[in-house]
């Protein structure tokens with residue numbers, strides 16, 4: 286009877302799956318395939334410790350025991366888009382700000398005093414309030430203080446990215462939010478951001494304009510199918526890496542905070558998050574993996590050494606946050622998109638890294654080899 290042998294069959298099945306998954310995790314001859322990436326993502330019974338230890342080993346091999354520290358600089362928060370998951374949607378009548386150039390200069394000096402050498406300039410998405418020329422001038426000013434200047438602004442044309450590169454831009458961060466085209470349409474009911482393809486292709490326009498580093502990712506929690514988002518993000522990063530071999534590609538997986546979202550959202554638990562980062566490291570050994578202050582201090586500390594390569598530190602997320610204000614109003618406004626969870630200073634983050642045997646780096650050693 287089959288009932289006599291079913292236990293044997295079950296054992297055969299489980300052994301095969303386990304051996305196959307271990308073969309993928311321990312694969313050391315170059316890169317794992319996209320099929321293997323999907324197998325790792327879909328396996329619900331994975332040995333997380335094995336996976337994470339392998340991720341740690343690969344990260345140490347490719348990046349050494351160093352973590353780059355960077356800080357965001359919010360210079361404006363005007364926005365014309367209607368993203369359903371964000372309190373800064375143009376539909377919400379809230380007070381908005383834009384820094385004057387002398388105020389930007391004060392912010393830059395304050396950040397420099399913290400030893401930061403890598404910054405991300407953010408504006409919200411409004412081509413009129415935060416014009417290309419305004420962003421260009423901010424980039425030009427920032428390059429006088431910092432060796433790495435990245436923008437997280439609305440997607441641009443290739444010529445416009447070239448204009449910013451001319452002003453000293455080194456990198457572009459642009460999140461697709463979700464790679465699911467239908468869901469994307471639902472979540473972006475109006476505004477230029479509604480154009481999925483224009484946003485998706487922006488990273489390549491930036492690279493073609495000689496931007497040296499790009500950071501991409503989904504907003505985890507918009508799509509209940511986490512594996513789809515993680516797979517496509519990895520595939521997107523690999524496509525850029527393979528096609529433009531001299532470009533530094535980084536990935537972020539920011540997690541949405543459901544209580545603050547106006548659209549339905551889905552929480553990725555910590556174990557799945559850890560698995561996401563480790564699987565990404567195994568698929569993309571030389572990609573940067575960023576972790577922002579959306580994660581808790583405890584989570585951020587635990588992730589050191591397990592795959593991440595960049596951390597924000599001492600972040601102020603309000604417009605004028607380093608000089609004029611001490612709050613993090615971009616996130617803390619009552620209509621905010623999400624909470625900021627780690628408000629520790631740069632010195633505190635440095636101490637945590639050193640205690641864990643990691644070297645805090647302020648200058649991007651890949652972009653600026655010594």
Ligand code: SF4
Pocket residue numbers: 364365366367368371372373374375409410478622
């Ligand atoms: S997510 Fe960005 S583009 Fe969308 S409403 Fe918020 S600030 Fe604007």
